[in-house]
Amino acid sequence: MTFAVLPHLQQLFAGLKSSAEQFSLRHVSETSQYYSVRKNVAEPPQLNADQGAMLTVQLGGVQAYAATADLSLAGLQAALEQAENLARQLARHRLIDLSQQPMSSAHGEFISPNLATPLPPASHWLELLMAESRRVPKHDRLVNWQVGLTFKRVEQIYLTSAGGQIFQAQQFINGDMAVTAYDGHDSQTRSLGGSHLAQQGGAEIIARMGLKGAALRLADEALELVAAPNTPVGPRDLVLLPDQMVLQIHESIGHPLEMDRILGDERNYAGTSFVKAEDFGHLQYGSELLNVTFDPSVPEEIASYGHDDDGTVAEKAYLIQNGKLLRPLGGTLSALRSGLPAVANSRACNWNRAPIDRMANINIEPGDKSLAQMISTMERGILMSNNRSWSIDDARNKFQFGCEWAQLIENGELGKVVKNPNYRGISSSFWRSLKAVGNASTRQVMGTPNCGKGEPNQVIRVGHASPTCVFGGVDVFGGAL
Structure with missing residues (x-):
């Protein structure tokens, strides 16, 4: 469930004690998966999960920060006090007075398109990538090719002592595919959008990026580049x-x-x-x-x-x-x-x-x-x-x-x-x-x-x-x- 941690986090935030004029908590939870196939061989998937919180205080006309992965009340309180101590040390060196700069009291929610629709399992994506990899034709000049997908989901909760509550849940997908040709003297690579095939949303992104069916075109273009003349000056x-x-x-x-x-x-x-x-x-x-x-x-x-x-x-x-x-x-x-x-x-x-x-x-x-x-x-x-x-x-x-x-x-x-x-x-x-x-x-x-x-x-x-x-x-x- 999106924002499942919200009620607990709100309770913890209400229990924090601070001498700062204003303070905030920004909680971030992130998971990611990366799947890749190189020359028809699946590479080990990369799976990551991470979460923690940033505590920000406004004290003595300055802002200071401290972060922690300890999301207990004691852990958050310790980070808050660390930020306060840092603010006190910085106050005499401040370059600008932030005392009249209020923290946000905004309420809002942002959710990526189609976030509620579950993504297919890892096996689905590995099969898709393997099928595309196998579409690269057998040719003695095609020496390397790779196709991959990255999925990342980020949930962020922002709470302030001014009453601000902002919840954002996002999902990002980016794809990559490249084919390299080599003729014994020169190598040329043709890729699908480089590292720029990245959008926010659900599985519909895969169709939009044109990954499926791209292998043959990229292979043909890599071979064409190897045989092409240099760009004129x-x-x-x-x-x-x-x-x-x-x-x-x-x-x-x-x-x-x-x-x-x-x-x-x-x-x-x-x-x-x-x-x-x-x-x-x-x-x-x-x-x-x-x-x-x-x-x-x-x-x-x-x-x-x-x-x-x-x-x-x-x-x-x-x-x-x-x-x-x-x-x-x-x-x-x-x-x-x-x-x-x-x-x-x-x-x-x-x-x-x-x-x-x-x-x-x-x-x-x-x-x-x-x-x-x-x-x-x-x-x-x-x-x-x-x-x-x-x-x-x-x-x-x-x-x-x-x-x-x-x-x-x-x-x-x-x-x-x-x-x-x-x-x-x-x-x-x-x-x-x-x-x-x-x-x-x-x-x-x-x-x-x-x-x-x-x-x-x-x-x-x-x-x-x-x-x-x-x-x-x-x-x-x-x-x-």
Whole structure:
């Protein structure tokens, strides 16, 4: 039963004693399973379960945290007192006064689509994966292939001394499949969405991701890549399919707009941002075709939720509209520090981490062009799909990305396949070269289940929905022979 622990947890919370002005408890229970088949051999399943609680206090104008896996009254009380002691030590060093910043009193519930429908047993998924693995044809150049599924269920209960009660139960599924061909000199891999086939919901996700029946296509494309010529060098119009747009959005929009980076908090580890606080409301980040939203309301996207981990209600907001930069990815604390508007993106990866500014669902709103229309107007271009390598500087500005698959476009026609496609640019000008945005028919809902940031590190789920996009005059080049 979802939230089966709730009555007991509420009773424990009511029994806690605190000298803090305000305090909260965030309980997280997480289970996960990973199934994989490599070259028609099932690998050992990975099964994990974890739960614990984070206690947060507001005392002397500061917030402090302590986490525990001891969910008895004594264990929770000890963690609460540890947080209070830490707050007292920090009070004389505080940089900002939080005494007038109330904890959330919100009530709410969020449940993933189809969560009440039980998933089939492990044997079902292993049979599905084995059947797909066996569809890879026997060929002396096909040297490796693998297919896998990950299931994760997370239940979170947030209680505050201000009367807040927020319950969220989510289920995430991501799939992966890759086939590698080798001709004695060169190897090429073709995968299904890379690590970006991730959505929230039930077993219906498996059909949407196209895992079943993909093996033969991936094998054929891996063989085609091995025999293909290298990508030519020189500026071209660039068509990026959604499975590559995921990374482009993530690295050169999502991370640069996280307010804690802009304020310098992440400088020593995850880096800073080329964006400055004074740019909001003024900087022309992209062409007028660029519309980017923070949108936690797309049911199947993996970073959809009702409230963030500070209890702020999650609502859609434009970050960039008609190319102009409007607001950052900053939670309530960053909003207080910067004076800029907040979004509900104060998020933690688990019970033993404190919330920080994290991108969530960062989406590009669809335009009005079909893929065929975009290609038909292009004299000299290239289409790229599915990221395989990336490099970007610590300010998230200069970048170089590589893809698995590319096809040249000449005089409005999609032509021959080329391998080792790469492109490079500068975030602050790349988005201003946006020439066309695909319509809803080109849009895909994808995600990144393993985005890392923070000290100590936090690996979290991030959603990205994007149509196909076209960029003009991009520096394109091939890898070494």
